[in-house]
Amino acid sequence: xxxxxxxxxxxxxxxxxxxxxxxxxxxxxxxxxxxxxxxxxxxxxxxxxxxxxxxxxxxxxxxxxxxxxxxxxxxxxxxxxxxxxxxxxxxxxxxxxxxxxxxxxxxxxxxxxxxxxxxxxxxxxxxxxxxxxxxxxxxxxxxxxxxxxxxxxxxxxxxxxxxxxxxxxxxxxxxxxxxxxxxxxxxxxxxxxxxxxxxxx
Amino acid sequence: xxxxxxxxxxxxxxxxxxxxxxxxxxxxxxxxxxxxxxxxxxxxxxxxxxxxxxxxxxxxxxxxxxxxxxxxxxxxxxxxxxxxxxxxxxxxxxxxxxxxxxxxxxxxxxxxxxxxxxxxxxxxxxxxxxxxxxxxxxxxxxxxxxxxxxxxxxxxxxxxxxxxxxxxxxxxxxxxxxxxxxxxxxxxxxxxxxxxxxxxx
Numbered sequence: 001x002x003x004x005x006x007x008x009x010x011x012x013x014x015x016x017x018x019x020x021x022x023x024x025x026x027x028x029x030x031x032x033x034x035x036x037x038x039x040x041x042x043x044x045x046x047x048x049x050x051x052x053x054x055x056x057x058x059x060x061x062x063x064x065x066x067x068x069x070x071x072x073x074x075x076x077x078x079x080x081x082x083x084x085x086x087x088x089x090x091x092x093x094x095x096x097x098x099x100x101x102x103x104x105x106x107x108x109x110x111x112x113x114x115x116x117x118x119x120x121x122x123x124x125x126x127x128x129x130x131x132x133x134x135x136x137x138x139x140x141x142x143x144x145x146x147x148x149x150x151x152x153x154x155x156x157x158x159x160x161x162x163x164x165x166x167x168x169x170x171x172x173x174x175x176x177x178x179x180x181x182x183x184x185x186x187x188x189x190x191x192x193x194x195x196x197x198x199x200x201x
Numbered sequence: 202x203x204x205x206x207x208x209x210x211x212x213x214x215x216x217x218x219x220x221x222x223x224x225x226x227x228x229x230x231x232x233x234x235x236x237x238x239x240x241x242x243x244x245x246x247x248x249x250x251x252x253x254x255x256x257x258x259x260x261x262x263x264x265x266x267x268x269x270x271x272x273x274x275x276x277x278x279x280x281x282x283x284x285x286x287x288x289x290x291x292x293x294x295x296x297x298x299x300x301x302x303x304x305x306x307x308x309x310x311x312x313x314x315x316x317x318x319x320x321x322x323x324x325x326x327x328x329x330x331x332x333x334x335x336x337x338x339x340x341x342x343x344x345x346x347x348x349x350x351x352x353x354x355x356x357x358x359x360x361x362x363x364x365x366x367x368x369x370x371x372x373x374x375x376x377x378x379x380x381x382x383x384x385x386x387x388x389x390x391x392x393x394x395x396x397x398x399x400x401x402x
Contacts, residue, residue: 144398165370173362193397196367197290197342
């Protein structure tokens, strides 16, 4: 924090670039990226605009950094040993659990990522990365079906879409500490592989 | 269509209130409700603003009519005989299939409904109706669990959220005539009750 900002009774302590990013993501998610100005951001962070520019060149740089964080978390899961070795189905199970865990850990960042519509360069980049992520999972679903690991009749492309839809829908309602979400990664994985409402017996 | 509008080489034929609603919903979904003006709407419909006001008192009346259409479709499913009689699990299966069918039939209307955030009176009304719809389904899930129809370990509230998330996610990618979606209601129901990726054997 600069001395200048410190003298202004900051509303929120600023720990540098990381916490500015956190503030910015919260504003983007609340107001929408397009509707958020650098004034809004510096006000929310409790620092001057010039202090803000010390860390980030502007609004789009913040968006880019936020989207990078969400994407590196998600792609990180695909690189984990349990996601790269083993049967396709076991790898998928690991990935689903990992995706949900990233979504819980980086909730505001993933929320922002999922709302991106492609209006800026960074948004288009993020959309392309999301597509690449989904394509890797769709390929793995196809592999699992081809290997006979999945019950006959499951259409890989549709299954991949429903999988992505189910996992991503969690950002709509999940909040840290929400009751009944202690084992969310396992619970979502079970819903994917056994059903949300599996019949007894 | 008024004679005045007919003389203006309309871009799109207007069949009265119904087709104006269709045009408005498309604009709301593309631009966002808040960003859409009556000018945008009359331009898109190819009629004058005064012709537009002949059918609807304003933008919010259009929003309300569109949300009513989506909600009456969805609540209509809950009133069907197969949704009100039989075991909770059978009723849920019917409802899931019906929900997906409504979503396919009234895609733009349901899309609009699912994007509502509560900024206007009509939006708050729609959000309350959505919550009532979800609550009815959550109650039915609870009944199915209590009746022992669902495999042990499924937490009703979480299952209801995942169910709603999975079904609603379909609006993100479904488009009429999309290959592989001929049996979408059955396919989504199967995903809900047997798993998106059920293991073979």
